[in-house]
Structure formats: C-alpha cells, structure tokens
Amino acid sequence: MAADQFVLQARPPVRAFAVAAVAALVGAGLMLIPATGGWRTLLIVVGIVLIVGAAALILAALAAARRQQVTVSLDEDGYRVDGAGGVRQGQWSDVTRVTASTGRITLHQGDDERVHLVSSAGQVPELDAIAQAISARLDDNRGYQVWAG
Numbered sequence: 705m706a707a708d709q710f711v712l713q714a715r716p717p718v719r720a721f722a723v724a725a726v727a728a729l730v731g732a733g734l735m736l737i738p739a740t741g742g743w744r745t746l747l748i749v750v751g752i753v754l755i756v757g758a759a760a761l762i763l764a765a766l767a768a769a770r771r772q773q774v775t776v777s778l779d780e781d782g783y784r785v786d787g788a789g790g791v792r793q794g795q796w797s798d799v800t801r802v803t804a805s806t807g808r809i810t811l812h813q814g815d816d817e818r819v820h821l822v823s824s825a826g827q828v829p830e831l832d833a834i835a836q837a838i839s840a841r842l843d844d845n846r847g848y849q850v851w852a853g
Contacts, residue, residue: 707777707778707779708777708778708779708837709775709776709777709778710775710776710777710830710834710837711773711774711775711776711830712774712775712776712821712822712823712830712831713769713773713774714768714769714772714773714824715769715824716769717765717766717768720761720762720765721762721765723758723761724758724759724761724762724765725758727754727755727757727758727761728754728755728758728759730751730754731750731751731752731753731754731755731757731758732751733751734747734748734751734754735747735751735752771788772787773787773788774786774787774788774821775787776821776834778837778838778841779841780796780841780844780845781795781796782794782795782796782798783796783811783819783838783841785819785821792819794813794817796841796844796845797845798814799811799812799813799842800812800813800814802835802838802839802842804835806828807822807824807828807831808820808821808823808831809821809831809834809835809838811838821834
C-alpha cells in the first residue's frame with residue numbers, strides 16, 4: 705500500500721482581512737479629505753500609516769495561517785504528523801486505541817501519549833478520509849481482513 709498524505713489547513717483569517725480592508729479604506733479616505741496647510745500633511749501621513757498597517761496585518765494573517773498547516777503522512781509502518789508544534793510520529797504497532805469526535809481524531813499510544821489531529825470546521829471530509837486511512841493501516845498492521853460472505 706502506498707503512503708497517504710493529507711494536509712489540514714487553518715481557517716482563512718477572514719476577520720483580519722476585514723479589519724485590514726476597513727483600515728485601508730479609512731486611510732485612503734483620510735488622504736482624500738480636502739484640507740489646507742498642516743492638516744493636509746497630517747491626514748496624508750495618518751492615511752499612509754493606516755494603509756501600511758493594513759498591508760502588514762494581511763501579511764501577518766497569511767503567515768499565521770500558513771504556520772498552522774499540518775501534514776499527516778501514513779505508511780505501512782506508522783504515521784508522521786508535521787505541524788507548527790513540531791513532528792510527532794509513531795508506529796502502528798504502538799497505537800493502542802483511536803478515538804474520534806467532531807473535528808478531532810486522537811491516536812493513543814499506551815496510557816500517556818496522545819497525538820491529536822484537529823481540523824477546521826470546514827474540513828470534516830478531509831478528517832473522514834484520514835480516519836478511513838488510519839483504520840485501513842491499523843487493519844493491515846494487525847492482520848485483519850474483510851470477509852466477503
């Protein structure tokens with residue numbers, strides 16, 4: 705059986721995009737207000753600061769979403785979960801139990817060690833595919849077979 709690879713991504717940072725859009729619009733609006741003298745310069749500087757801040761917020765939000773991406777690799781020997789918290793890996797023979805709830809799969813290794821796979825609300829089909837792949841890998845590791853009757 706070939707190795708399976710899945711990618712769980714964070715939700716898009718919609719709130720940060722909305723705040724950045726409002727800040728950029730306010731900044732552009734301030735730059736267009738007709739004023740004279742020192743007020744004009746002040747409004748232009750504040751507008752530029754808001755637009756630059758909005759751009760920085762968008763870049764930070766995109767970088768944060770990218771760092772929260774998790775790659776799950778499953779092969780015949782075991783699993784590897786590579787994410788922002790580091791790499792967690794284990795052998796199928798060490799997995800004692802697998803539990804699942806809405807948006808979460810937990811691989812148990814003995815009584816103490818757990819590996820949690822958590823997905824965003826919109827990624828339930830991806831998590832279901834991971835659960836099916838884990839089930840197939842565990843069945844293969846333990847020698848279980850489907851009996852056609």
